[in-house]
Amino acid sequence: MTTYQNKYQLSFFYSVIFTILLSTYSTTADAHLSGYTDTAIQIAKPGIQVTYTLPRDNILELPQNSFTKDTKNIILAPENYQAIISQGWSVSANRRNCHRLNIQSFQLTQVQAYQYKITYQCPQGIDNIQINYYLFINQSRGHQNYARVFMAGEEMRTRFTFDKNSLDIPVTKLLTQWDKKLSPTFINKDLNQSYNPDTSLITTAQKKPTKIDNAFTANWRWLEPGFIIMGMQHILLGLDHILFVIALLLVAMKWRQLISCITLFTLAHSITLALSYMGILKISPTITEPLIALTVLIIGFENLYILRAKTETALQRSHPFLIFIFGLIHGVGLSYQLTEYASGYPITGRLFLFNMGVEIGQLMIILVLYWPIMQLLHFKNGKNILMILSVLIAIAGGGWFIERVI
Known part of the structure; x- marks a missing residue:
């Protein structure tokens, strides 16, 4: 041969x-398990609100100790996972933990996703905020959580990853720099579709780009490689x-x-x-x-x-x-x-x-x-x-x- x-x-x-x-x-x-999740974070006078969205199938990738033997391979209604989802986030301000007021869960049937809205209150004030994310990053080092922070009419972008799961936000410093005040209430509508991009830090050409310890990147909006x-x-x-x-x-x-x-x-x-x-x-x-x-x-x-x-x-x-x-x-x-x-x-x-x-x-x-x-x-x-x-x-x-x- x-x-x-x-x-x-x-x-x-x-x-x-x-x-x-x-x-x-x-x-x-x-065919469609995802290594990505999405978060919208609002900072307003009432406190901090984290809206977390994940593909429904990703529920099966949560730590196995969050399931019983009868349900570990079954995806239940979103409210059954409120405890494990809330444990995957921590919010502190001025080096003291903020209190979780409530958590709401929703099923987004159009895109086969679950969404959780967690609201925190910080009695000690919110001059400096630290937000930590723990979900999925231990199971997959390639996991990425795309996050947008909305504060005082501005928007900032970041990503939580295995090696960068903490975000520091100097609230008072930014408000002074922008010459703005916090919104009196949270925006209840879908921020992805109702937020006015004309006031966004990223799209306003007259404003200088702002970076917070390299956590936020203010650049052309479409440059998200x-x-x-x-x-x-x-x-x-x-x-x-x-x-x-x-x-x-x-x-x-x-x-x-x-x-x-x-x-x-x-x-x-x-x-x-x-x-x-x-x-x-x-x-x-x-x-x-x-x-x-x-x-x-x-x-x-x-x-x-x-x-x-x-x-x-x-x-x-x-x-x-x-x-x-x-x-x-x-x-x-x-x-x-x-x-x-x-x-x-x-x-x-x-x-x-x-x-x-x-x-x-x-x-x-x-x-x-x-x-x-x-x-x-x-x-x-x-x-x-x-x-x-x-x-x-x-x-x-x-x-x-x-x-x-x-």
Whole structure:
């Protein structure tokens, strides 16, 4: 056996093993567990109010001692987790703990998320505030909590991470610098959509940027590179999206065909990602998630039909149209994680950078797998191998579809 043949057999071996493992794992794995959460912090005369939002599925990632044996694998109503969520935050002022007055919980059904509103009172005053965040950072060092602080008509941005889970805010110093006073009450509306950006520190060109011990970054609003990483992780950890992209590779025998398919898919999911994120298109995940699984099932069997056909068929000619339709469905699914954070505010930055991250992740999949998949064609039964891989992808999609419908 020649070195040339060994090289192609090795490529075949790795590609088959990779796809089988991916297909097997994906039938039981959740495609959209998130390493991100979102927080809006208000500082006003009554005290401090922390509004914390997390994807519903992330509840299962909380420390196991917060569950009973009967409920550790079941997601209950949001009020059942108020204690563990409140323990994940601490607020102090002037080096003394602030008192937690109350905690409210809400279920955001549109984006499959839970939200908790915790209100603190600081009898000793709030000249200097320290806020600490403890949730998920021990389970995942890559966890990030995107936070916005609203105070006296100003907004500031920061992130809580494993190595930076504490935030110091010199309230009195900032109010003196801004020549402002604290608001008499908390804003009860959704800050992400109702807050007036014209008064924001970030968007007001006449004001100088302010930094608080490097915790806050006052810059152009859309420059949040963390959302590129979020988009990349969402596509690379979303096994249903990965298998769909792999399915596109299996029948794209030439670069021109591949570029055409990926362009259509990218254009389609970018459209619905934007429409869904901006609230123009509203579809429940209970509908979208099974549909995404169904697209994986259908594209797998469609590939099988195309690969078996000896001449071009009507189904093969309609393949680009199906890719575009399926891309529209995937775009809605991609939007849910982004919508959980800031629900449309600010639109330009988060949408653009998140979508950029999705495209980078998609390109990474293509660059890694295109060459070994194309090498299969050098085998005598190369098309048969591609057909087997298509069946495996269809089986994974069918398993997801049953699981998500049930």
